[in-house]
Amino acid sequence: MPTSRKALVVGLGIAGLATAARLHEIGWTPVVVERTPQRRTGGYFVGLFPRGAQAAEELGVLATMHLRTPADHRTWAVDANGARVRSIGFLDQPGHPDGVLRGDIEAALWEKIEGRVEVRFGTEPVAIEQTTGTARVTLRDNASGATSEEDYDLVVGADGLRSTVRRLVFGPHERFMRSMHAIICAYSLEHQVTGYGDHEQVVIAAPRRALWIFPFRDHPPTALFTYRTREEDRQFRGDHADVLAGRFAGLDAGGIVTQALADLRRAPQALFDSVHQVRMPRWHRDRVVLIGDAAWCMTLFSGMGASSGMIGAVALGDALAGSPESIGSALDAYEQEMRPLIRKHQALAYVKAQLFVPSNRAVALLRAALLKIVSRRRLHAWIGQPS
Numbered sequence: 001m002p003t004s005r006k007a008l009v010v011g012l013g014i015a016g017l018a019t020a021a022r023l024h025e026i027g028w029t030p031v032v033v034e035r036t037p038q039r040r041t042g043g044y045f046v047g048l049f050p051r052g053a054q055a056a057e058e059l060g061v062l063a064t065m066h067l068r069t070p071a072d073h074r075t076w077a078v079d080a081n082g083a084r085v086r087s088i089g090f091l092d093q094p095g096h097p098d099g100v101l102r103g104d105i106e107a108a109l110w111e112k113i114e115g116r117v118e119v120r121f122g123t124e125p126v127a128i129e130q131t132t133g134t135a136r137v138t139l140r141d142n143a144s145g146a147t148s149e150e151d152y153d154l155v156v157g158a159d160g161l162r163s164t165v166r167r168l169v170f171g172p173h174e175r176f177m178r179s180m181h182a183i184i185c186a187y188s189l190e191h192q193v194t195g196y197g198d199h200e201q202v203v204i205a206a207p208r209r210a211l212w213i214f215p216f217r218d219h220p221p222t223a224l225f226t227y228r229t230r231e232e233d234r235q236f237r238g239d240h241a242d243v244l245a246g247r248f249a250g251l252d253a254g255g256i257v258t259q260a261l262a263d264l265r266r267a268p269q270a271l272f273d274s275v276h277q278v279r280m281p282r283w284h285r286d287r288v289v290l291i292g293d294a295a296w297c298m299t300l301f302s303g304m305g306a307s308s309g310m311i312g313a314v315a316l317g318d319a320l321a322g323s324p325e326s327i328g329s330a331l332d333a334y335e336q337e338m339r340p341l342i343r344k345h346q347a348l349a350y351v352k353a354q355l356f357v358p359s360n361r362a363v364a365l366l367r368a369a370l371l372k373i374v375s376r377r378r379l380h381a382w383i384g385q386p387s
């Protein structure tokens with residue numbers, strides 16, 4: 001691949017950082033723009049699945065990534081009164097993902113590109129015009145309001161669920177975003193909830209509302225409130241903690257919900273958003289391609305967002321390296337490689353959503369029965385008895 005090839009990567013999240021690292025590795029010159037004034041750190045619980053770990057290894061960042069899976073983690077299912085029973089949780093699912101903070105993955109990727117790749121903060125695209133030989137991008141400096149035009153061989157939209165690149169090139173968000181009729185709120189607790197150890201996961205899953213507390217080895221747990229609603233827009237009209245307090249009234253689980261909400265009111269940052277998948281017939285148009293949540297958001301219920309972002313970056317880099325004379329052919333190959341994985345995990349996200357937050361009482365009862373059976377089998381395996 002000629003070293004003169006230049007790519008604009010929009011977004012400094014996991015997918016954008018991974019893409020910049022991979023493009024630099026194959027001889028391209030990536031330039032990353034990020035609309036926020038500085039790099040975000042910290043973040044919520046993320047699962048790193050085996051395929052994601054393999055991609056991180058190929059990107060050369062797995063060895064520097066801070067993995068935080070507790071050595072002896074266990075999960076408790078807690079009812080509305082605070083009574084607990086042993087259960088299984090996120091870290092127990094097939095593949096046994098590692099627990100990390102979103103910022104842990106981003107920090108490892110940042111270390112990979114820092115000083116090697118140009119990064120411009122407070123900058124975003126406002127127009128993209130494509131010709132036969134180039135993609136001309138109008139970039140705006142958000143501090144000064146000044147704009148400039150620059151030409152690139154490739155533009156990569158890695159700017160999340162509500163992608164600016166997708167809107168500019170492919171059309172309005174409503175055309176591609178599919179609501180799962182749920183709300184999530186994720187943030188770090190100040191410390192583990194009273195009565196539970198740092199290595200213990202807590203799950204309160206009632207019909208249409210749930211609270212998950214994910215443990216780490218050396219960091220306070222992450223809380224995930226989630227509930228189902230057909231009126232997503234109304235959920236953003238008040239303070240997030242007040243909205244959740246109303247939704248979770250009568251489900252305190254022995255004080256756990258009250259404690260988690262108190263921490264939320266003091267949390268320096270929290271993700272509060274509606275849940276959507278992105279469904280698109282194509283992820284590229286001429287010299288513009290989408291990756292990560294901008295292309296295929298599978299939601300937090302899937303647990304594969306971080307892994308798929310890195311897998312996609314490796315696949316995109318491999319495709320471009322394998323087809324140096326034709327960007328169009330490379331982007332076709334990238335989509336062909338990634339489509340089966342994305343289709344699978346987008347479908348699985350609907351199943352996992354029922355495990356995270358059952359949609360009605362019947363599903364909640366079925367969920368509890370299934371987890372009880374699986375938990376017993378796991379317990380028998382641990383103590384060496386037949387199931």
